[in-house]
Amino acid sequence: MDYSWIQISVAAVFLSVVITLVLSRGYGWFSRTFWRNAAVVSSLIMLFILMWLTFDTTEKVRPGAGQVPTWTVINHEIALVWDDTKRRQMPVIGEQTGFFGKVYSPEEAYALINKGKMTLQGRNCMECHQILGNGAYYAPDLTRAWLDPWWEERVMPMLGVDTREEAMKTWLQNPDKYPQGKRRMPNLHFTDEEAVALVAFLKWMSAIDTNGFPPRFGVAQ
Amino acid sequence: MSVFALRQPKELYESQKLAIWYFIVAILLFGVQITFGLFMAYQYIDPEFLYGKLSFMTNRTLHVNSMIVWLLVGLMGGVYWFLPLETGREVVGIKLAKFIWWVIVAGVTVVVLVYLFVQVGPGNAFTLWFINEGREYIEAPRWADFAIVAWVAIFLYNVIATALAARRITGLLGVLIFDLVALGALYSAGMHYTVNVTMDQYLWWWVVHLWVEATWEVLVGVVMGWSLMYLLGTPRKLIETWLFLEVALVFGTGILGLGHHYFWIGTPEYWIGLGGFFSALEPLPLVAMVVHAVYDSGAHRLYTVNKPALFWAIAQAFGNFIGAGVWGFMQTLPQINMYSHGTQLAAAHGHFAFFGAYVGTVMTLVYIAAQNARKHVQIPLDSKLWGWAYGLLIFSIIGVVASFTISGFAQTMIERAELGSTWNAFIRAYTHPWYANTHWWRFWMGMLFLTAYLILVWDLVTIGRKPAAAVEGAHD
Ligand code: HEM
Ligand SMILES: [Fe+2]
Numbered sequence: 001m002d003y004s005w006i007q008i009s010v011a012a013v014f015l016s017v018v019i020t021l022v023l024s025r026g027y028g029w030f031s032r033t034f035w036r037n038a039a040v041v042s043s044l045i046m047l048f049i050l051m052w053l054t055f056d057t058t059e060k061v062r063p064g065a066g067q068v069p070t071w072t073v074i075n076h077e078i079a080l081v082w083d084d085t086k087r088r089q090m091p092v093i094g095e096q097t098g099f100f101g102k103v104y105s106p107e108e109a110y111a112l113i114n115k116g117k118m119t120l121q122g123r124n125c126m127e128c129h130q131i132l133g134n135g136a137y138y139a140p141d142l143t144r145a146w147l148d149p150w151w152e153e154r155v156m157p158m159l160g161v162d163t164r165e166e167a168m169k170t171w172l173q174n175p176d177k178y179p180q181g182k183r184r185m186p187n188l189h190f191t192d193e194e195a196v197a198l199v200a201f202l203k204w205m206s207a208i209d210t211n212g213f214p215p216r217f218g219v220a221q
Numbered sequence: 222m223s224v225f226a227l228r229q230p231k232e233l234y235e236s237q238k239l240a241i242w243y244f245i246v247a248i249l250l251f252g253v254q255i256t257f258g259l260f261m262a263y264q265y266i267d268p269e270f271l272y273g274k275l276s277f278m279t280n281r282t283l284h285v286n287s288m289i290v291w292l293l294v295g296l297m298g299g300v301y302w303f304l305p306l307e308t309g310r311e312v313v314g315i316k317l318a319k320f321i322w323w324v325i326v327a328g329v330t331v332v333v334l335v336y337l338f339v340q341v342g343p344g345n346a347f348t349l350w351f352i353n354e355g356r357e358y359i360e361a362p363r364w365a366d367f368a369i370v371a372w373v374a375i376f377l378y379n380v381i382a383t384a385l386a387a388r389r390i391t392g393l394l395g396v397l398i399f400d401l402v403a404l405g406a407l408y409s410a411g412m413h414y415t416v417n418v419t420m421d422q423y424l425w426w427w428v429v430h431l432w433v434e435a436t437w438e439v440l441v442g443v444v445m446g447w448s449l450m451y452l453l454g455t456p457r458k459l460i461e462t463w464l465f466l467e468v469a470l471v472f473g474t475g476i477l478g479l480g481h482h483y484f485w486i487g488t489p490e491y492w493i494g495l496g497g498f499f500s501a502l503e504p505l506p507l508v509a510m511v512v513h514a515v516y517d518s519g520a521h522r523l524y525t526v527n528k529p530a531l532f533w534a535i536a537q538a539f540g541n542f543i544g545a546g547v548w549g550f551m552q553t554l555p556q557i558n559m560y561s562h563g564t565q566l567a568a569a570h571g572h573f574a575f576f577g578a579y580v581g582t583v584m585t586l587v588y589i590a591a592q593n594a595r596k597h598v599q600i601p602l603d604s605k606l607w608g609w610a611y612g613l614l615i616f617s618i619i620g621v622v623a624s625f626t627i628s629g630f631a632q633t634m635i636e637r638a639e640l641g642s643t644w645n646a647f648i649r650a651y652t653h654p655w656y657a658n659t660h661w662w663r664f665w666m667g668m669l670f671l672t673a674y675l676i677l678v679w680d681l682v683t684i685g686r687k688p689a690a691a692v693e694g695a696h697d
Contacts, residue, residue: 005494009477016473032458035465036392042473043399050476053495054423060489061419067487068419114416119344121355121414127278132422132486133563135357137632138265138277140647141563143485150644176273181648183268186276194344205418211493213485214642215559 001056012049016042067209071109074099074200078207080147080217088212099203100165100196109200116201119194128185131205133213138183144217146199146206154180168202169195225306225451226526226600229593234305236312236379239319241594243298244587246326248678250291251580253333255671257283262664279340282353282360283333288575289358290329295583296437297376299444300397302590304380307394307447308387314379321375328368332361349414356421358429359411366412373405392461396468397443404436419487426482433574434503434545435475441541441582442467442510448534448585452525455517463513470506478503481553485562493555500553504546514538526600529607529684530588533581536615540577548573548622560637565656566629573622580614584677591681599685606680613673620666624659631655 003011020041024034064070069091077094096103104112120126126135129142146164156167158178171178172195175185190198233241257280264270264277271280304312312318335352342348349355350363361369380401384394411428415421446460480496514535518525525531548570552561561567592602632650640646650656 001489001491005491005498008491009495009498012477020469030462032392032462032465035462035469039396039465039468039472042469043476046473046476050479053491057423057483057488057492058420061417061423061487063417067489068417110416115344117416117418117421118346118349118414122342122344122348122353124278124282124341124353124355124360126355126357127281127360128276130563131418134422134425134482134486135563136278136281137563137565137568138261138281140644141642144642145644148644153645180644182652184272186273186278188341191343197344201418208419208487210485210487211490213559213562215637216641218643219641 008049008053012045016045019045067211069093069204069207070106071113071204072104072106073207074109074113074203075103078147078203080144086212089217090209091207093207099200100169112197112200113204115193115197116199116204119190119198120201123188123190132208132210139185141214142202142205143208143210143214144206146203147218149218150180165196165199165203168199172198225303225447225454228306228309229598233593234311235315236301236305236318237590237593239315239322240298240301241590242322243294243301244583244590247291247295247298247583248587248681250287250294250329252674252678254284254287254291255667255674257281257287259664259667259671262660262667265660266664275337276340279336282336285358286336286360287333292437292575292579292583295586296440296444296579298590299447299582299586300376300380300440302586303444303447303451304383306451307391308383308389310383310387312379313382313386314375317375318379321372325368325372328365332365335362336360346414354414356411356425359425363412366408370405370409370412373401373408377401377405391457393443393446393457393464396439396464400436400439400443404432404440407431407436422486423483423488426479430479430482431476433578434478435472437579438471438475438506438541439468441537441578442471444586445510445534445537445582448530448589449514449517451589452527452531452534453517453521459517463509467506467509470502470509474499474502474505481555481558484555484558497553497555501550503553504542504550507542507546511538511542527588527592527602529602529604529611529680530585530592532608532611533584533588536611537577537581537585540573540581540615542577544570544573544575544577544622548626561629561633564629564632564637565625566633569622569625569629572618572625576618587681588684592685595685599687602685604680604684606676607684610673610677610680613669614677617666617670617673621663621670624663624666628656628659 020034020038023037023041027033060066061068073093075096075098077097079092079094080089081092083090125131125142128136128139130137132143133141151164151167155171155178156162156164159167159170161167161170173190174187176187260271260275260280261277261284264280301312301318339352342352352362353360354362377398380394381398384390384398407427410424413424442464446464449455450457450460477495478500480492481500483492483496515538518531518535523531552558552566552570588602592598631653635653636642636646636650640649
């Protein structure tokens with residue numbers, strides 16, 4: 001897009017005020033007509049800008065187009081790296097390592113992540129956790145769950161498995177047996193397929209560039 | 222006496238009788254909301270309570286969904302109440318309105334039973350259609366979404382057809398129609414499934430934000446406008462001027478204020494500036510509403526035909542400003558939101574804003590209906606109990622909000638600012654005393670809220686039964 005947010009904001013406010021004033025010539029600023037015009041004009045201008053930005057945003061959030069990664073990132077290593085130009089953390093896609101010992105084609109990766117997303121919704125994860133910071137506040141935010149050092153530090157030794165995907169899958173299927181902290185996740189009886197798909201979804205989500213949220217992830221101890 | 226109170230015929234309009242059903246169901250669902258909220262509050266204290274049987278997520282689903290439904294039902298009931306008074310005639314299509322209402326009541330019952338007993342489903346389209354869509358606030362399965370859209374469409378038809386039949390489009394009716402079109406259209410934006418979680422949340426906020434911070438706020442402007450005309454006899458010209466001013470400011474700031482939910486979901490960076498700027502201005506119309514309410518009630522020296530309704534209207538103006546405006550502003554600037562986003566601070570604001578803006582409004586409407594539902598209309602309406610319900614509800618919700626605010630500060634500082642937002646950081650935050658201690662008072666404030674709710678129900682059943690003079694004597 002060719003305009004900065006400041007230009008858009010100033011133009012939106014300026015146009016709303018000027019068009020209202022022009023339409024309301026001859027009416028006092030506290031008349032019903034003046035504010036009726038202001039209501040209609042500002043609503044339409046803001047709505048128009050929202051529509052325009054929605055087209056722009058829709059293009060930019062297509063997987064692979066910008067901040068949202070392609071489906072096949074699940075085949076790769078992912079890391080959060082400090083970006084000194086933007087001065088925030090950015091997800092960086094590393095070399096291809098496969099996922100559960102397999103390299104997924106774009107179609108397969110899409111299907112798997114789709115299954116994961118449906119499972120996430122069907123099991124109502126969002127009513128305890130947050131997804132990209134939105135949801136309930138009882139359980140941890142899942143935006144960067146794939147990148148959480150806790151899997152290596154604690155869950156892998158606890159379960160005796162040696163890859164992160166195995167650890168996540170096994171733990172997701174038995175959260176009641178391996179409580180972390182005082183609040184226990186209920187066993188939602190994920191099938192093997194659903195558990196793998198969920199891990200794929202979480203891995204894909206961890207590669208979304210969220211403008212630096214959550215802040216300083218995994219940096220401090 | 223106000224024009225609107227004089228326009229009320231002895232025999233209620235059919236539309237008003239329907240409105241009373243709306244209010245009864247709203248108040249019952251309010252009870253459902255409180256019950257499941259208390260279950261959650263206790264689970265915070267003892268996570269093993271009902272663990273695996275009625276887990277937190279199920280309670281939360283019922284808590285927030287019943288809230289959305291009862292508040293919407295209450296606001297719609299307010300329109301059915303005032304529409305015949307505004308147009309001077311029975312609502313057109315009242316049979317259809319009654320029919321869809323009972324369909325919705327049956328539908329809501331089925332949805333609640335499925336949430337309670339089926340709870341979750343496999344990760345496939347069937348679940349999204351028939352059990353749960355798994356998207357906070359709008360979990361209702363797809364079939365229920367269609368029922369809701371049909372319901373709003375019939376409601377819109379009732380309003381438009383009645384205005385046309387009466388050959389009367391007032392400013393209030395114009396705003397109402399414009400607003401309802403937007404409200405219904407926005408809901409359908411939130412019904413789609415998409416695997417791209419960024420796009421999913423982009424559209425999900427069209428329902429959540431553009432409902433509560435835009436279209437509902439304007440709907441409240443309309444029904445509160447009518448309420449003030451009824452309660453104080455405020456002239457139409459003044460009400461409509463203020464309403465237009467509010468619409469200009471609410472839509473002028475709230476539509477792009479939507480951007481405060483697009484800071485961190487994978488959407489482009491320009492939303493950080495746009496969302497921050499416009500949402501920071503969102504409290505402006507809420508200040509205007511306080512000025513309006515205080516000015517109007519002051520001008521009448523608080524003399525009114527219905528005391529509890531007027532007091533709720535004043536509480537609404539302040540609650541909307543403080544709960545939505547102040548608690549929202551507290552976390553809306555991106556540099557703050559980066560740390561507070563998705564913490565208990567959001568819950569503090571959510572409780573305060575919904576209570577202040579929408580519970581306050583529905584209570585005003587319910588008391589107006591309660592006054593006129595009796596054989597002998599008591600003027601001014603008053604009782605000994607309503608003040609207890611009013612005071613305790615407000616006091617205990619502030620207690621709940623305070624507890625969430627403190628746990629929210631602790632979480633923001635410990636989990637986000639200090640410890641790097643990981644799973645471990647999350648656990649370290651919720652076990653810190655500043656956070657953990659709030660669990661107790663939140664629960665007890667919730668119990669007090671429940672008590673106040675029971676008083677409210679009792680008051681609504683009994684108020685206005687005695688002749689006016691006796692009550693006035695007792696009160697003075
Ligand atoms: C009556 C009007 C309002 C209601 C009912 C309301 C309700 C809510 C609720 C329930 C949430 C939590 C959403 C979630 O689950 O994540 C929320 C979030 C938020 N609201 Fe409001 N709100 C209102 C008005 C406002 C206003 C006027 C502002 C700004 C000045 C505001 C700023 C915010 C912000 C910044 C968040 C995001 C918090 C986060 O990042 O987690 N709200 N609102
Ligand atoms: Fe919002």
